Amino acid sequence: SQQGEEDPQALSIQEGENATMNCSYKTSINNLQWYRQNSGRGLVHLILIRSNEREKHSGRLRVTLDTSKKSSSLLITASRAADTASYFCATGYNTDKLIFGTGTRLQVFP
Amino acid sequence: DGGITQSPKYLFRKEGQNVTLSCEQNLNHDAMYWYRQDPGQGLRLIYYSQIVNDFQKGDIAEGYSVSREKKESFPLTVTSAQKNPTAFYLCASSQNSRGNEQFFGPGTRLTVL
Numbered sequence: 001s002q003q004g005e006e007d008p009q010a011l012s013i014q015e016g017e018n019a020t021m022n023c024s025y026k027t028s029i030n031n032l033q034w035y036r037q038n039s040g041r042g043l044v045h046l047i048l049i050r051s052n053e054r055e056k057h058s059g060r061l062r063v064t065l066d067t068s069k070k071s072s073s074l075l076i077t078a079s080r081a082a083d084t085a086s087y088f089c090a091t092g093y094n095t096d097k098l099i100f101g102t103g104t105r106l107q108v109f110p
Numbered sequence: 111d112g113g114i115t116q117s118p119k120y121l122f123r124k125e126g127q128n129v130t131l132s133c134e135q136n137l138n139h140d141a142m143y144w145y146r147q148d149p150g151q152g153l154r155l156i157y158y159s160q161i162v163n164d165f166q167k168g169d170i171a172e173g174y175s176v177s178r179e180k181k182e183s184f185p186l187t188v189t190s191a192q193k194n195p196t197a198f199y200l201c202a203s204s205q206n207s208r209g210n211e212q213f214f215g216p217g218t219r220l221t222v223l
Contacts, residue, residue: 033211035214041216042116043214097168103152
């Protein structure tokens, strides 16, 4: 069963704009992770935020986590054409498994 | 270079044939995972292994089998019992299995004709 649901399913923006995608989940978590997937490739880990953290930054990425609302957001600032990819959230909770969401397809036009 | 490799990148098989997908990692990771991804969808867990000679079923294990005889290798066999095997298969590994960052291979696209 998939726990995470990303919103929107698809997002198109111009280079230089910010991109925001959201993830909702259903049960308790230890951490939430964001991954990126270029078309036809494997996933690449972007950032991990623990359940006791509310915000985390990494370069142009900003992740927030609201455990009361069971939601997270990923903000990519000053987007580039190379940011075009699918972005997935994944949650882990005292298990050996990560549960991945359905993904947001981001298209950044030059 | 450290990493995780999958081979082949593309694989074609006739219906009714078993096929084995390779996954190798030299990251010295204990845990390894197999996922299936269908077009426009997220990842679904097929099998995972926390340690050599041990593995557990994921959410969609029916029609698949795995082995973990060596720490660095976790091959996946797609059997003829899998009703809809055409998909993109991703292998991943992590330092340990408790919700840590996973490192992914490049994937194998299997097409059953």
